[in-house]
Amino acid sequence: MGGAGAGRTATVAPPAPVPAGMRPGPPTSPGYPRNPGQTGAHGPWGPPPAPVPPLWSARVWPLTKDGAPFGVLVAAAGAGLVGASVLVADALGVGIGLLVLAVLLAALATRPQTVRPRQIGFAVLAVALFGVASVRTAAWLLTLCVLAGLLATILAVTAGRSWTGILLGTLSPLGAFSRTARWTGRGVVPRVRGRRLPVGRALAITAASVLLLLVFGGLFAGADPVFADLVGGLVPEIDPAQWIGRFVLFAVVAALALIGACLSHQAPDFDALAPRRGTGRPRAEWAIPLGALVALFACFVGVQLVVLADGNRHVVRTAGLTYAEYARQGFWQLLAVTALTLLVVAVVVRIARRETRGDRLTLRVLLGALCLLAVLVVASALRRMWLYEDAYGFTRLRLLVQATEVWLGLVFVLVGIAGIRLRGRWLPRTVIATGVLTLLALAALNPDAFIAERSVDRYAETGRIDVGYLSGLSADAAPALDRLPPDLRSCALATLEYHVDADEAWYTANLSRAEAREIYRDRPPGLCTLSSR
Template identity: 30%
Template sequence: MEELNRTESKVRMASNRADIVKKENVYILVGAIVLAVIFNILFYKKGFGISYPIFVLFFYGVVIFTQRDKIELKLNFGTLLTIPIILLSLTYALFSNWIFKVLNFMIIPILIIAQTLLITNNNYYKWFDARFIFDLLGGMLLRSLLYVSEAFVLLSEISKRKIRSGRASTVTKIIAGLVLSIPLLLVVISLLSSADKVFDYWMENVRYLFINVNIADFIVQMIIGVFISIIAFSYLWSLYYKKEKDFPKAIGECIRIKKIWDPIIVLTVLVSVNLIYVVFTVIQFGYLFGSIGSLLPEGVTYAEYARKGFFELVLVTLINVSILTSIINLTKTENPIISNVIKIMNSCLVACTMVMLLSAHFRMSLYEQEYGFTYLRVFTHAFMLYIFALLVVTLIKVWRENFYLLKSYIVISVIAYLALNYFNVDAFIAKNNIRRYELNSNETIDTYYLRYLSNDAVAYIVKLLESEDEQVVYNIKVGLKYRKSMLTSESYWQTFNLSDYRAKKILDKYDFGE
């Protein structure tokens, strides 16, 4: 009986393996190999440029072709994610800010995983459910690895079927013969080249005439290609064959948000905090309208006052946002009267926090007037605008319980990050620092900081070559000379970047000497 069961089990396994060889699976395998080849062509030993959006488009082509039976294209968040993904990938061809290059390298794949899960209906949780994070983690950590073995099983069954059927084509046999002959040819050619210098000369000419092959590079590219292809295959396979039970579902079902905070305790805390914030807000109004100047200690300037309090205000703002979201999601709403009072207190907290943001904005503006613009200061302004937008939708949530707060947070975050990418922060910093320097003859300018801005700022930096300060001109010349030498170095079409191209055109007009 046991022998019979084992035999039946083997038959079922053989049948399952035979079923794996169907056109849908072959398409997935071919698509994964195509992506690996394109990856090597675009990125091996090359920097990111126009290659990044090209690869993204190829990836989408493979996804659409291999998942065409599974994709549901509707005018929803999943489909609309195409816009930020394409626009963010284009930044590698349009701008040269290194901060966004690093951030986008991590963010774009996350957005792609989120979108492919949504449009193929492979998500267990809605995109505005906090537990959707487990879908993302499953996509990043599991889907790319769990089905690697299926690729080898598929290849094995394809080769066995060819052998068993005896229908292997002549071309297939020729290719197999060439592959087997490569190691032998390499050994023979190497020995003959050592034995005869004339033969060695002609072999070198032939090698450079057709293709300059570096064996080490070829091996590395093969390893990269195999790695990329099996990762891509596993992910595409996981999208096509949806499983009923998976890691995201198992973990997510164990986590549920429950309203457990007592409303009386929450109300007491809110009243206490709001009393302090109201007093602080009154003082801030005096500061914002200028009367605070008479209250400053002797010798303390606006800029010093601004610098000292700015980061503390930002930290308090973040604490307040955390308090608000926690109260909204965790506080019991049994008594309608107490619930309405809590809403009023939450609204007061939002209003006070907005005043703090406004105060922090003016503090940072004063500090920039005194010391100029930097990445940190500009990004801080952007962050404050972002927090202000979150506070607005949080206030809506306070009075409308059926309002999806996390949905609004996600949409605002995507739009804000996309806008920041296209704001061209390097050009803004250079333009405003130079304007500040030109308008006030007593001001200095940090030429060393300008030299380390990206090529997006070159069009403004060259204006300092006309400065009357010889030291400023000298420092800028040194920086631009080095920048020009880097731009004239050999590059590939895959690394084309519009910002670098424009900077090179501008710098080619100047002769910085030896």
């Protein structure tokens, strides 16, 4: 046995080569012999590197590998067709509300998860805001409603809860373009029996369908006048030069619907980025400044009560001002006080310590007192503006500022409730919802008609009226201006012809324009011979 094995030499396999650009692993790795001279628990190479934490975007807004479902693509294309059919540059009407409804349906109705109640609520508010265009024509009011409607639409899709989630959710469509493009690209080409349908074939099928509809639709329209009238009423008249614009509208609206659907399906959790409350500051550091501010508010409210009890005699005797000058001078300062008070409340809620019962009781008492006094300050500002308007008349800016002040008063009530309960997760959404409801209430008031009615009533009492300002109001004011005497009526309605058309399509239908059109048709204004009075 020994001789037989003596002639053989043991062969040792050489170590496996290490790929270029890679360092050898630790000595405990498989395939590497343990180094007898190593020291420490991990050897000369040290501890293994810590895993790299995921980026905040991957943690808060994960990108899934699935593509857009076929239902989303169909819904987005439908929203694009609605947008290309009902949007016009010169007039808004009932069509824009239908467009927003189509976009929201594409984003929420195809959502795989259950739609939350707050999403449904903001969706209803968004449709209502855009629906204002079907009953009002004032450009300034429609601009505010459209901006607020866009905010409500985004909140309906993103469903943020905290202020951080709402703010980042409002900006999320700006960062969703590339994400939506990838998500749509993975689902735009459907699989048919395990093979992808070529894009060229899909375009050919679409073109053939459109061509067949155009050819046979034109033949049917030429064969039957009733069918031609039906098609003409449903399909907007488009010049050949406008086809490019309509195609752009289709692409833009469809892209917006896809972005909304992507945000709804791959919902970001921006609330996770909201800063956490720390231990808070000791009671003396926030209670003393807040108590001093409450005392100052109490002194101011006391002065307002004295002025209210004594009337304008106290104002004239003390400040040397007329009551109208007193009202105009103080309103804007009180509006700034209201906004700054909200900032103070937000800071105190953030830094106040709530560990002991005394801390919580002090916070409740001081915040409750400050919010109550702030509501009284809001009431004083509203009273001042009302007195000023009673002396000088109503304008759009004054009405808008009054509506803003009413909303701030509601916000203080909500903040006071949240401060007493020391729970305010519901507060951000409720604050925005009350702002939207305030704007809808202003639209329901019909500001231009309200201004015209008060001006006509004031003319009946005092004989003074600013016809030049009234002639610049929208068609919403036409029924009220129709009550003026013939000479003033002709001047006030001189520009009404430019606000209404002889006829309009169904998707631009508007209640105020319809009423103004009827007034102009039945009692057209004569030649204006007055400038203002």
